[in-house]
Amino acid sequence: MTQPTSDTLASLFRSRYGGEPPRSAPPPANPVLETLLAHRSVRAFDAERALPPGTLEWLIAAAQSAPSSSNLQTWSVVAVEDPERKARIAEYAGRQAQVREAPLLLVWLADVARLRTLADDAAVPIEGADFLDTSLMAVIDAALAAQNAVTAAESLGLGTVYLGAIRNRPEEVAAELGLPPGVFAVVGLCIGWPDPARPAAVKPRLPQRAVLSHERHAASDTVGHVKHYDATMQSFYASQGMPAVRWSDHSLARLRDPAQLRGRHRLVEALAAQRIGLR
Numbered sequence: 001m002t003q004p005t006s007d008t009l010a011s012l013f014r015s016r017y018g019g020e021p022p023r024s025a026p027p028p029a030n031p032v033l034e035t036l037l038a039h040r041s042v043r044a045f046d047a048e049r050a051l052p053p054g055t056l057e058w059l060i061a062a063a064q065s066a067p068s069s070s071n072l073q074t075w076s077v078v079a080v081e082d083p084e085r086k087a088r089i090a091e092y093a094g095r096q097a098q099v100r101e102a103p104l105l106l107v108w109l110a111d112v113a114r115l116r117t118l119a120d121d122a123a124v125p126i127e128g129a130d131f132l133d134t135s136l137m138a139v140i141d142a143a144l145a146a147q148n149a150v151t152a153a154e155s156l157g158l159g160t161v162y163l164g165a166i167r168n169r170p171e172e173v174a175a176e177l178g179l180p181p182g183v184f185a186v187v188g189l190c191i192g193w194p195d196p197a198r199p200a201a202v203k204p205r206l207p208q209r210a211v212l213s214h215e216r217h218a219a220s221d222t223v224g225h226v227k228h229y230d231a232t233m234q235s236f237y238a239s240q241g242m243p244a245v246r247w248s249d250h251s252l253a254r255l256r257d258p259a260q261l262r263g264r265h266r267l268v269e270a271l272a273a274q275r276i277g278l279r
């Protein structure tokens with residue numbers, strides 16, 4: 001007997017694409033796909049409600065279950081719960097209020113120091129660590145681990161939001177967290193119970209035809225797709241009672257000049273100082 005297709009998935013798909021339905025029948029009910037498609041960043045937490053005991057251990061088990069390039073596991077993570085430390089990090093990261101509100105901040109680190117230590121101990125060279133690809137590998141590993149933790153947290157009913165602004169003032173963050181050379185804070189992740197009084201909604205994405213090509217990269221009708229998406233996002237923002245800015249305007253403004261990078265335009269310098277391979 002074939003299982004019925006999932007109405008929930010069809011409805012989540014429509015939310016993800018501003019009302020556009022899937023072209024294929026949704027698969028049968030599937031809690032993993034439902035969790036993934038229902039993702040929304042949460043910036044309003046119930047600051048009084050603690051995480052259930054043991055949550056961190058399971059989130060990290062999910063994170064460590066992510067694939068890892070050559071299984072080198074070139075990442076680590078710092079769990080920050082101390083309100084004063086969170087407040088200082090919030091300050092370094094553009095004063096984002098959710099960092100204070102969320103009971104847990106996970107800082108995901110690209111970490112080549114572990115292998116450097118092993119090389120020192122074994123008195124063997126580790127020249128590969130000086131190269132950009134190794135650093136990129138560590139960043140990718142850290143990001144995959146972090147995203148597994150996001151999905152795990154959301155599957156438990158928790159809310160999360162990334163904190164890219166942790167890279168605004170990398171030296172201060174490194175000092176705050178005691179990061180040794182070879183370790184760099186890639187992204188933060190705020191985790192807590194969503195405040196039911198200030199719920200977040202599923203934010204539509206570009207249509208699949210704008211991001212997916214087959215066999216070879218195909219220049220899509222970028223301007224046409226984005227015009228359509230601008231309209232989708234304007235109605236999304238209006239439905240949320242937010243200013244109905246166009247996604248294209250917002251996105252271009254975000255990259256207009258180095259000042260928009262809020263300090264991150266000097267990341268190469270900070271990484272070099274932290275002995276992250278850039279060759």
Ligand SMILES: Cc1cc2nc3c(=O)[nH]c(=O)nc-3n(C[C@H](O)[C@H](O)[C@H](O)COP(=O)(O)O)c2cc1C
Nearest residue numbers: 039040041043096161162163164165166187202203
């Ligand atoms: C690497 C990364 C860094 C981010 N940094 C921040 C941040 O510093 N502050 C914030 O409020 N949201 C941050 N976000 C969340 C994005 O703004 C959000 O994912 C995007 O607007 C799409 O919304 P959604 O996650 O609700 O679908 C970040 C997301 C990613 C992937």
